[in-house]
Amino acid sequence: MKTLVVHAHPEPKSLNSSLKDLTVSTLESAGHEVQVSDLYAMNWKAVLDAADYGLDASQRLKVALDSGRAFESGALTADVLAEQEKLLWADTIIFHFPLWWYTMPAILKGWVDRVFTYRFAYGVGEHNETKYGERYGEGTLAGKRAMLSVTTGGPESQYDARGINGPIDDLLFPIQHGILYYPGIEVLPPFVLYSADRMTDEEYQDVAKAWEQRLLTMGSTEPIAFRRQNFGDYEIPSLRLKEGLEPAGRTGFGLHVRS
Amino acid sequence: MKTLVVHAHPEPKSLNSSLKDLTVSTLESAGHEVQVSDLYAMNWKAVLDAADYGLDASQRLKVALDSGRAFESGALTADVLAEQEKLLWADTIIFHFPLWWYTMPAILKGWVDRVFTYRFAYGVGEHNETKYGERYGEGTLAGKRAMLSVTTGGPESQYDARGINGPIDDLLFPIQHGILYYPGIEVLPPFVLYSADRMTDEEYQDVAKAWEQRLLTMGSTEPIAFRRQNFGDYEIPSLRLKEGLEPAGRTGFGLHVRS
Numbered sequence: 001m002k003t004l005v006v007h008a009h010p011e012p013k014s015l016n017s018s019l020k021d022l023t024v025s026t027l028e029s030a031g032h033e034v035q036v037s038d039l040y041a042m043n044w045k046a047v048l049d050a051a052d053y054g055l056d057a058s059q060r061l062k063v064a065l066d067s068g069r070a071f072e073s074g075a076l077t078a079d080v081l082a083e084q085e086k087l088l089w090a091d092t093i094i095f096h097f098p099l100w101w102y103t104m105p106a107i108l109k110g111w112v113d114r115v116f117t118y119r120f121a122y123g124v125g126e127h128n129e130t131k132y133g134e135r136y137g138e139g140t141l142a143g144k145r146a147m148l149s150v151t152t153g154g155p156e157s158q159y160d161a162r163g164i165n166g167p168i169d170d171l172l173f174p175i176q177h178g179i180l181y182y183p184g185i186e187v188l189p190p191f192v193l194y195s196a197d198r199m200t201d202e203e204y205q206d207v208a209k210a211w212e213q214r215l216l217t218m219g220s221t222e223p224i225a226f227r228r229q230n231f232g233d234y235e236i237p238s239l240r241l242k243e244g245l246e247p248a249g250r251t252g253f254g255l256h257v258r259s
Numbered sequence: 260m261k262t263l264v265v266h267a268h269p270e271p272k273s274l275n276s277s278l279k280d281l282t283v284s285t286l287e288s289a290g291h292e293v294q295v296s297d298l299y300a301m302n303w304k305a306v307l308d309a310a311d312y313g314l315d316a317s318q319r320l321k322v323a324l325d326s327g328r329a330f331e332s333g334a335l336t337a338d339v340l341a342e343q344e345k346l347l348w349a350d351t352i353i354f355h356f357p358l359w360w361y362t363m364p365a366i367l368k369g370w371v372d373r374v375f376t377y378r379f380a381y382g383v384g385e386h387n388e389t390k391y392g393e394r395y396g397e398g399t400l401a402g403k404r405a406m407l408s409v410t411t412g413g414p415e416s417q418y419d420a421r422g423i424n425g426p427i428d429d430l431l432f433p434i435q436h437g438i439l440y441y442p443g444i445e446v447l448p449p450f451v452l453y454s455a456d457r458m459t460d461e462e463y464q465d466v467a468k469a470w471e472q473r474l475l476t477m478g479s480t481e482p483i484a485f486r487r488q489n490f491g492d493y494e495i496p497s498l499r500l501k502e503g504l505e506p507a508g509r510t511g512f513g514l515h516v517r518s
Binding site for chain 2: 010011110158
């Protein structure tokens with residue numbers, strides 16, 4: 001296994017950072033190759049701007065067009081190119097981050113904004129009567145697998161089916177489906193630690209064991225059954241889910257996971 | 260009306276930036292006071308780190324505790340303090356941003372991560388048998404109203420109830436409910452422009468008119484009917500929605516909006 005670990009926490013002694021260290025040691029001990037993108041340690045530039053594509057102040061920035069042009073001409077900045085190369089090298093990608101305001105920290109969002117360029121992560125493939133580009137199950141990163149390792153401050157009950165924050169699967173859907181599955185990555189069920197600020201050292205031992213197990217069984221873990229775009233489930237080009245595919249009355253993000 | 264406009268687009272000639280300019284001119288012409296936080300123009304620091312709270316390298320950063328301590332002792336950085344003051348000054352907050360990977364650009368997420376500190380936006384209020392802090396309808400920013408003005412690259416059909424990206428209301432829920440309603444802000448229905456890259460100058464004239472109307476009728480627009488936390492709809496302390504409050508089988512984020 002070739003694993004890219006993408007880590008986004010400012011404190012090296014945090015729970016997230018401990019789990020990231022555990023990921024590296026566990027996978028290396030098992031004979032796998034590992035590369036780490038520790039975004040805080042790398043001082044990752046979070047903010048996408050015209051300088052990313054070599055534009056000067058007189059030129060109007062169009063993010064999709066300009067990022068695609070820079071990608072195709074090899075003119076992306078070295079930091080972004082290095083991350084795209086790591087993604088192409090890896091067969092497995094693991095993300096470690098705390099849920100801040102119900103999504104990823106800005107530094108990780110900025111990694112997505114800058115690395116997932118047009119022609120690399122979107123704007124890939126032909127459009128015709130049976131195909132609307134290569135995305136949602138196809139694309140540049142098809143065949144790879146990813147898994148999120150996430151911590152929350154709040155307790156689990158607030159993230160369950162009737163919990164006030166909304167179900168964790170729905171909160172993670174824009175990341176797991178909208179960011180990762182979009183360019184073709186299969187996504188394994190997430191590893192979520194609730195009430196992370198209140199965890200004792202003893203509880204951490206159990207958590208560490210559970211996480212090691214998740215890592216060592218990744219090869220036999222079933223990915224989330226997101227529906228593929230171009231294989232009959234969606235009308236083209238509206239990309240609405242065809243009628244009859246889900247029980248009447250079912251709504252929301254869950255429609256896009258096969259029951 | 261005192262309006263804070265928070266703007267997050269790198270290109271001053273973009274559709275988002277044109278709408279932001281229109282917001283300022285429309286509200287000022289109608290006699291309202293306006294302040295603008297143009298995050299790209301301000302070179303906003305997007306990445307929360309230990310330096311935000313004056314810690315040195317030997318001290319372990321705990322984001323909630325340290326941001327709360329800095330807030331209470333007046334030790335937050337000047338850029339963050341200025342934004343908190345603008346939020347306290349405003350009765351209305353308008354956000355302009357493009358949807359990048361189904362959520363806000365990193366620079367705006369970093370504004371939330373750094374400005375919405377503990378004791379200011381979360382960690383507010385008492386916990387007892389009938390109250391679980393002041394949040395979701397109560398809190399520091401209660402009584403204010405916000406509205407999102409958002410652009411997407413994809414067409415509307417892909418964001419509707421059965422669209423492949425997921426319903427736009429669900430994609431915006433973590434922002435509208437999890438970030439804005441959490442510290443007490445009432446949220447008006449969003450203004451969403453689909454297929455923004457394909458918009459013609461003629462279409463823009465209609466869009467501009469529609470947006471002006473939304474701005475000038477904010478005072479009479481009903482906010483999204485998110486359920487308040489401490490007024491009987493949720494069990495305390497689990498914060499699960501009480502049984503019987505929604506039709507059987509209804510699931511997802513929509514449970515937290517009164518039907």
